Amino acid sequence: MTTNGIAWREWGQEAFDEATRQRKPILLDISAVWCHWCHVMDEKVYSDPEVIAKANSDFIPVRVDTDRRPDVNSRYNMGGWPTTAFLTPEGEILTGATYLPPEDMRTVLSEVASFYRRHATELGERLSAEGLKKRGTRNEAPEPGGGLSRDEALEAAGAVVSKLDEAYDEHHGGFGMAPKFPHAKALDLLLVTYLRSAPGEEPRKAFGRVAAGRCLDMAEKTLKAMRQGGMYDQVAGGFFRYSTTRDWEVPHYEKMLEDNSELLAVYARAARLTGDPFYAGTVRDVARYLLASLRSEEGFFFGSQDADEDYYKLGEEARGRREPPRTDRTLYSGWNALAARGLAGAYLATGEVRLREAGLVALEYVWVACRTGGGLLAHYLDESGTMGPVLLQDNADFAVALLDAYEVTGEESFLKRASGLIRTVREEFGGDGPGFYDTLAGGEKPGHLRFRQKGLTENARFALAMMRLADITLDPEPRRIAEETLARFLGPHRRHGILAADYALALDWAAGPTAEIVVSGDPAGETTAELAFQAASAPSAARVVRRAPAGEGEEPVAYICSGRTCLEPIRDPSSLA
Incomplete structure (x- = not known):
């Protein structure tokens, strides 16, 4: 492909072979369709005649879209976008x-x-020798002799919460100064930590050194400051990617499906936890943005919407006279899974069935469109029909979304899909001790892609998927593997700081307890549906909802269990609220 006169090659072995034959270095540009400075780089830098001449004559230019190739970005990003790397x-x-x-x-x-x-x-x-040495130590971590102890999980998760407390901005909420990112998973961790002290939760060892009330205060101040400030599009709804200022007032104007989906889930949890209509209103408004601006005619969600500062500074009437910023119409499987999860949470927070259904439609479309011959999901599908790489994180996120779908519908097909997907991921991404690689073995892997990595976030998310499956199906094997996976990262997780929030959430689930709610009754019955809704929507740090068939003539009933203890059967749905 040629852009502004530069003959950009696609990332692949062919480009690296060409560089070898011609004895030239590679100019690697990692950009994104939503990235303002990437557009400036094209307009001001890669259109410069001298730059064009030098790039074409002295280098093999390779361009990578960071959204489509996060595996390349994770190995070569130089601190942001655009990345300009020489290889x-x-x-x-x-x-x-x-x-x-x-x-x-x-x-x-x-x-x-x-x-x-x-x-x-x-x-x-x-x-090359130095690279081999570095890659050889990249995945080093203590190899556990067994599973994860509860005390280890609590201590490590509590340490992440303490890091959030240290980074918290007392004046404006959020973490750090400027630029300031929303850190949805960190906020979710604070809410989960607070919920561990709620009535009905089993008393347990202190979750770090941060008081539960402090965790809720940090989360609420941040959630309200982001929603009320410039980080939020007060006209069309939806959050911008980050704030360039500490007070959330001056955003970087791109909007991402990933960010809005994860924030939707956090605001939904806050709405269910606090009962504050502010959060429920935000949930409806973020969902409005997703459905109006990022949803395709087929029902899946587009990846992002471009930054356009001039457009977003306009009021509603003036915007109506202009074309909205361009959307990246690529389907990203993992981000659609996050959207489905966020919409499931929105349904539980508002009771609006249309939100749940929108998420289920997206899940179904992606399941059909993005599955490969091996049963795994490709990272992306573009308008030309090209499918991207198969990555661990997408499949982990999709498995969790399928489990969410099972819990909010009771449809066994979702549970069956989740179980099969998790089994395939274990087979295809595992190897060499506990933990799972970010990419599949084999295939074309030029450059640093030949060194597969076991990343913290994707392993944490897959561990969570396995533990949830185990708790729903009562099969202990996925939980054993999950705990061994989490144990592998004890120690190395510290260097991630507050970015280890996903890992801390998985550790929290491992430490437990997990509330188990069994709903029995006619699947099509109104009372059964209401019992299941109340069971799923009740605020809890960790819970699973399992369906059980009812005997002929038996009335719908729910059982709440923790460990080996169950409460008296519940027949009134309002008792679960």
């Missing part, structure tokens, strides 16, 4: 930066090309 033909990093103005880019292109011509042979040998 050897073997894929080792020579140097790199983010945005470079034209004059700096011209200088860097000349210097890297000259340096590489003089040192190509020695560089290739030295950097």
